[in-house]
Amino acid sequence: MKPVIPIFPLKLVVFPLSRYPLHIFEKRYKKMVNMCLDEDRGFGITASFSGEFSKVGTYVVITKVLKKYLTGEMDIIVEGKERFLMTNFEMHPDGYYIANVEEYNDFSSSVDCDLLNEVKTKFEKIIDRVNYKLEESFWDNYNKSYMKSYKMAEKSGLSIQQQQTLLIIQDESERINFLIEYFEKLDENFNENSALKNIVLGDGYLN
Numbered sequence: 001m002k003p004v005i006p007i008f009p010l011k012l013v014v015f016p017l018s019r020y021p022l023h024i025f026e027k028r029y030k031k032m033v034n035m036c037l038d039e040d041r042g043f044g045i046t047a048s049f050s051g052e053f054s055k056v057g058t059y060v061v062i063t064k065v066l067k068k069y070l071t072g073e074m075d076i077i078v079e080g081k082e083r084f085l086m087t088n089f090e091m092h093p094d095g096y097y098i099a100n101v102e103e104y105n106d107f108s109s110s111v112d113c114d115l116l117n118e119v120k121t122k123f124e125k126i127i128d129r130v131n132y133k134l135e136e137s138f139w140d141n142y143n144k145s146y147m148k149s150y151k152m153a154e155k156s157g158l159s160i161q162q163q164q165t166l167l168i169i170q171d172e173s174e175r176i177n178f179l180i181e182y183f184e185k186l187d188e189n190f191n192e193n194s195a196l197k198n199i200v201l202g203d204g205y206l207n
Contacts, residue, residue: 001059001082002041006032007089007097009048013163014058014080015150017141018205021066025073028095033076035094036062044084044101047164053097055086056104056168083167108171109146116148119176122183123152129187149175154205158182 008029014020024033036043046057060078067075082103089099127134134155145151153166156179169175 001084001101001103003100003102004098005041005059005084005101006036006043006092007053007057007086007099008032008043008045009053009097010045011048011160012045013047013160013167014045014060014078015153015163015167015205016058016080016082016147017145017150018080018154019063019077020060020080020205021075021077023073023075025071027072030072030074031094032092032096033062033074037065042078042081044086044099045078045080046086047160047167049161049164053086053089054164054167056164057084057086058082058167059084059101104170106170106172108173111148111172111176115173115176115180119149119152119180119183122180122187123156126183126186127155147172149179152179156182157186 012020024030032043035041042059042061044057044059047054058080059082060080062076063079064077065074066077083105084101085104086099086101089097092098132155138151138155142148142151149166149172153163153175158166162182166175166178169178
């Protein structure tokens with residue numbers, strides 16, 4: 001990741017190591033994506049709340065161009081690589097934003113096995129209650145991931161605000177505890193229809 005990167009503000013959070021499909025249709029972002037493809041570089045995705053950009057975002061790379069349209073629009077898949085802290089931003093002449101960024105890493109990545117087992121059990125309980133079937137590829141990627149909290153969060157029905165909170169936390173154990181508390185509250189106030197809806201709406205990530 002370079003110290004200055006293009007920024008794509010969206011109403012979503014992309015986690016490190018997650019994969020997400022995007023449809024690019026605005027003229028300025030078509031220019032930005034084409035520049036990234038030509039120069040083999042990535043861009044930053046930062047969540048947008050009421051016109052304000054979150055300072056902590058995720059640097060992504062384009063792993064696949066699914067389709068290009070005659071209008072210049074395109075369908076792409078991006079993969080989260082690492083988080084960044086945006087120190088300032090400005091408008092590029094082509095209409096999109098560029099920003100100065102710094103690395104934003106964890107203070108600690110170690111997690112107690114009992115804690116991981118606890119959150120996995122609570123996660124599976126919620127998934128079972130809404131009869132939601134996760135593909136084997138999800139669990140394969142979960143087992144391989146060194147940030148299991150983020151992989152689990154992809155399919156947990158978190159609001160965008162909760163996703164951003166999780167993105168900001170710089171300790172894997174703290175993120176796991178955040179999810180445990182979330183699953184406990186969801187279980188206590190369980191409503192099958194709303195829970196199912198939340199999970200389905202949050203299922204934009206690719207396994």
